[in-house]
Amino acid sequence: MPQFLSTNDPDFEAGFAALLSAKREDSPDVDAVVADIIADVRARGDAAVLELTAKFDRLEIDAAGMAFSDAEIEAACASVSEADRVALELAAERIRAYHERQMPEDARWEDEAGASLGWRWTAVSAAGLYVPGGLATYPSSVLMNAIPAKVAGVERLAMVVPTPDGEVNPLVLLAAKISGVDEIHRIGGAQAVAALAYGTQTIAPVDKITGPGNAFVAAAKRRVFGKVGIDMIAGPSEILVIADADNDPDWIALDMLSQAEHDESAQALLITDDEGFGQRVAEAIEARLETLERRTIAGASWRDFGAVITVRDMDEAVALSDRIAPEHLELCVADAEGMAAKIRHAGAIFIGAWTPEAIGDYVGGPNHVLPTARSARFSSGLSVMEFLKRTTLARMTPDALAAIGPAAETLAISESLEAHGLSVRARLDKLNRS
């Protein structure tokens, strides 16, 4: 049974705190196995990757067959239906347009001391994109990871995707092609992450690795972090819908089920100011669960982690939402824009009942890789920024150094860093002599 809470209940705070802190996923401890795999790939390169691919994916290939050939990619793309291709292209175009607006600007200025200061953004040279194989292969995730990298200016984007028993989703290859991915390797697991991070005879190393994966992939990303950059390690997906009684309960039910169907660990929450409406949504969820294809998964998620919270007014809803810091927040209320403006912690906000969260998963434009498990309190979704880095710039003139150098010397001496002070002093002395 999902939980039904009300801020009118005397024990609401305890129930809400329990909901917030509920652990929804047990990650198996695969760290030792992953450490061995990474060491093996570092030591033996291609040979290790190919052996592990034969073992885990039941796929016998040689180094030359690791990458998909252009002909293979073309053939796969040609097998995609016209409707799917057009939909993917629309999604790609909208995602590209949104992320192009994210490009940050360089800056350079001279201040009153005469110092020239600024910064410059440059792209990561080479990035790797992990794409899961099997059931959880989502072409939309390829678009969401690859397009920001290419918009940022990444020159070489290498994708890895395991193909268990040789099977591959043609839509994934088409999404890669549309996004401008430069190379696609049919490998996966920790061995693929290690190959991207350290390189092999066939695969050149990259500087940054993004993309979702199972426990082995997550552990491998954690281990190679530092050698390369990584994106967040995402937890199970979640949605919070804030809705008043002027909504169709079935729409809200479907929006919540569209999270619940991802994963038994996913979480769908509703906050409403009308207890009866909350009941009607719960009933609509039960009704939809009778026929939904993924009813076993969605049903488990709803039963174990779902909740309906009744609040006295919508200000309470905003305050609770910020404590939840949801990955996806859908606002189906009269003044949805006004409420959105009050929200402080959320990965993405879907404003108004005509904006189902699923739009954001595919074609809205914003990224669908978003902070989970309350991490929207301190982090953001994927963007072009993950594929850029900033170099700060400073240039002193003799006058600028004369103006601010003595303070640097004073602070260096106070920190007992003599050479720091002397490096400034040597220049100041030259100025004083001339």
Next chain:
Amino acid sequence: MPQFLSTNDPDFEAGFAALLSAKREDSPDVDAVVADIIADVRARGDAAVLELTAKFDRLEIDAAGMAFSDAEIEAACASVSEADRVALELAAERIRAYHERQMPEDARWEDEAGASLGWRWTAVSAAGLYVPGGLATYPSSVLMNAIPAKVAGVERLAMVVPTPDGEVNPLVLLAAKISGVDEIHRIGGAQAVAALAYGTQTIAPVDKITGPGNAFVAAAKRRVFGKVGIDMIAGPSEILVIADADNDPDWIALDMLSQAEHDESAQALLITDDEGFGQRVAEAIEARLETLERRTIAGASWRDFGAVITVRDMDEAVALSDRIAPEHLELCVADAEGMAAKIRHAGAIFIGAWTPEAIGDYVGGPNHVLPTARSARFSSGLSVMEFLKRTTLARMTPDALAAIGPAAETLAISESLEAHGLSVRARLDKLNRS
């Protein structure tokens, strides 16, 4: 002996690769100890923190004495010399002015489909700042961490600084006060990180923790990552100077020693197109090492990790620099601006011989917390961005949903996510009926 390499040497590539991959720091494995400390603080709160503070810092305090009182802070600040106070205030003012320019802009627009899209930046609500105690207590680091947090709009900034045997550097407290730090706790180590991440009876939990620390602090930050955000785990500092023969060898020597004196694991590198100049810099370093206060540390760094690389021309210097991806890059060449424009991977660039790196450590304005160990290939120095997060915004109209909804439905079906498709379809059906 530092290394002397030349791109004319037939074995240059091997020597340079060895230099790039040299491991400069062995981190002791303290993870098990740190895990116990964190579990203890989570279980027992203040009591655990106070016991560990008594044990590690030889300091007996009670919960009420954990935070410095206003009177204690005032007294410490009053003990700072006028010269030091003025220098700190100048540094703070310049750092603040630089970081204010970094504030990113919100965006909102309507696209041709009629969808309203955008994003909004908000500050992390509460941040924790770790400041090392003892020898490595740098007031400049307090400014560099605290000011970006406050510029970003962090409402509550809690600082922790261990005070072994009760000793505290008054400059650190003054720097905290100038920066607007809201509370200062005299605790340190993994127990302080745990207290910030999970909270105790006395210390409210924060959302993000930044600041440098020893192996215990670094391990604790890694462990609480996910519960809270953290900044990078910095390695030993490094500088690369690219200089032609028109420089005073003593200036360059001092700039290199100002890195070397930080730490025996620090690294100072010189690239020059004049072998004789390289020799003169090396001689100047040896001469300065005879009298430098921190000559033991700086000497060990220079002997074990220092290098002078002679190149045929400055284009080679740029290419090698990008392979090093230095934390600090100083360009002392005729066309320093032109060379800076060609550089792709560097944490901070100091342009021209009148810009010693030490200026950037204190009063330049840019942040001195920068990516080490070649991570400038994929990451940036500390900025206001570390204390902000982005919420993406999307609002569909019925017309916008009619335009792009069908593509979302198509992609949902192709990914076997039925409820995703149904959540869009239910709305499209309503439009079709009306």
